[in-house]
Amino acid sequence: MAAANPKFIAATAHIDDGAVQPLPNSRKVYVTGSRPDLRVPMREVSQSDTPASFGAEKNPPVFVYDTSGPYTDPAATIDIRQGLPSMRGQWVVERGDTEELPGPTSAYGRDRLSDPKLVSLRFDLKRRPRRAKPGMNVTQMHYARRGVVTPEMEFIAIRENQRIEALSELLRRQHRGEAFGASLPKAIAPEFVRDEIARGRAIIPNNINHPETEPMIIGRNFLVKINANIGNSALSSGIQEEVEKMTWSTRWGADTVMDLSTGKNIHETREWIVRNSPVPIGTVPIYQALEKVEGKAEELTWEIYRDTLIEQCEQGVDYFTVHAGVRLPYIPLTAKRMTGIVSRGGSIMAKWCLAHHKESFLYTRFEEICEILKAYDVAFSLGDGLRPGSIYDANDEAQIA
Template sequence: MSIVTDAKNGIITEEMKTVAEFEGVEPEFVRRGVAAGRIVIPVTPYRDIRVCGIGEGLTTKVNASIGASSDIVDEELEIEKAKAAQAAGADTLMELGTGGDFLGIRKKVCDAIDLSVGSVPLYQAFITAAKRDGSIVHMTEDDLWNATEEQAKLGTNFMAIHTGVNNIVLDRLKAHGRYGGLCSRGGAFMSSWMLHNEKENPLYADFDYLCEILKEHEVTLSTGNGMRAGAIHDATDRAQIQELIINSECAQRAHDKYDLQVIVEGPGHVPLDEVDMNVKLMKSMSDHKPFYMLGPLITDVAPGRDHIVTAIGASQSAAAGCDFLCYVTPAEHLALPNKEDVIEGVKTSKIAAHVGDMVKLNKRDQDLAMARARRELDWEKMYSLALDPELARDVRNSRAPEDTDACTMCGNFCALKIVNQNYDLAK
């Protein structure tokens, strides 16, 4: 029995009640969303987790990604980054390591936090084959299934799985070409394997078997975006849209036949004028499944500040109806993120999620309360309402004013203080 089966049978579970209380909605609203496939609540039988609802009518959630690389394998650093991501406000975490002890590091990460943890089993399958047989093209189908089961048993409760990279999609990719190449690691692994072996993607060809594995371990399927653009000039091209069609069909089959919870992943680099269109297209194609946006980065020329680039695109995405944002750190395109990068990435994306929810859900009470606190020069109240109270307090204290009512930008000539002394604008 899955949470989707319960929802379809009219049963409101404890997880649904927890999500409803957090979001300020009725439990029945959450149940209907789960039953229809428009809300997911990742769960797992293998560890206790913080319940998190993702989908229509709920606040926009933020995912943080970590993971060792082939160049830098530091187990303690990854655990530290996971804890820092949770403390900074991440709603979920993806452990995407491609170096070191795959299962050992991931288990320690899962044990260190209580967030839902995601993974990409395909990485383990291909890299294991490369180490064992000398090349990723020697991966076997059993490598894929074994990696998926092994990671599920650790308590990894949502997985990005590249179901939509099939032969039709590759034909579109080859015919159309790319200015920025193929930036998805999973898409690169799978497409190379398919071309070398002249075989269909097992995750697509044997999709029903995949669903059986995921259902057994109560894993939420996130249909991986292997054709996402790595350059804004490749956004919304034929390969991306073809993959979206395939992923949307897989998502429907997984939910309708197997009662799986499903998330549909979206593109990475998208110019600002195409963001709304991408969100609405994804939602329409997938029958309004929860939509996971990877970024988006809306320009390609700001390495070192890509977290800011992403915040702009993510705000627009969330406002248009995106449900789930993958953070980007200042190290994007440059290096493996460190702890400070992770914290900055999470906090920046949380701002974007808030801005989007101001439009999508008309959630503006916190901003109204901040406006009133500023009018009254109530600094403690302002700190309590800030998305990053510690930073706000530290900045003010670093340049402490003589006049404790004002700040050092205006000092004695604070507009608010002048007005408050002469007339009442309270509303």
């Protein structure tokens, strides 16, 4: 990866050539669903033939899950200044329950958009943000509980199957074991995906403002998913480097990417990442909110945090880590710890609670946070703000509280 470029210019932004090369001994293939625009990517891995000494047999290819998006497709033209194609945009519009906004509605988003000093850094997004129409619910869980199988659910069913029907029975053999309550069918059907979401056992983290994503699912009855953390800091890295981190992460199999940026131009950096990411992007909104008050946790307010949520929802962030479980009466329980509060989000909210001697606004305003996220179909990741930082502190009163 190239050294950090402090003079990033949007007009000359480009992708690392190494991140867009086809992977060896394999090729990108697509399985088409019930509609022409539902093309599910997979990687067809070629196998060498069995040697003559073992039977001289030609071996079929193996199909595997592929998170790399168009970056490893030789037929795709990659230009990070344009972003990835809007795969899900038409699906969102067809449902008729969202509306296009005239522009960013968060105060911070409007300020950044109108700042002439940021023109050279800004991603030139032509599309306007969307949100749910008044009184409408646009979450995949809502559709699932109404019995609706969405294109996203069909996409996921095809993707999770990985064309397993093409494998021989020998390769599908599974050892006996304890399922621990899991219910794994031999083949994943769209209706199974819908049912798992309706039951609350799985989620599709796909913001309506991130139509570039290839739908994926997280749940106990589906394939294991891997997250990758990226992010700039006040000391190093810039926009170009963060986009490269994202593309390399997805190339090597990251199913989701968490942007933990705390440095300069967080808003612009995130826009470039989201527009070029084929996988869901997550953040910890309290990190950016803290930057807005110059790192002074006690000066955080619900209004600043709420504006940050809306800003990021309209950019297309797919899931948020929210440390709503850090409550005022639990904080003294950490006093006897060897390593204290090691969660950054947890320590930020603990400092705020002690400074104001009040419950965290993430806790008291949790229902309002839910309503905001519901309007964009953004998922929660509940942050473990009082997790232990050492074996000495493990399973202590603060963690269990």
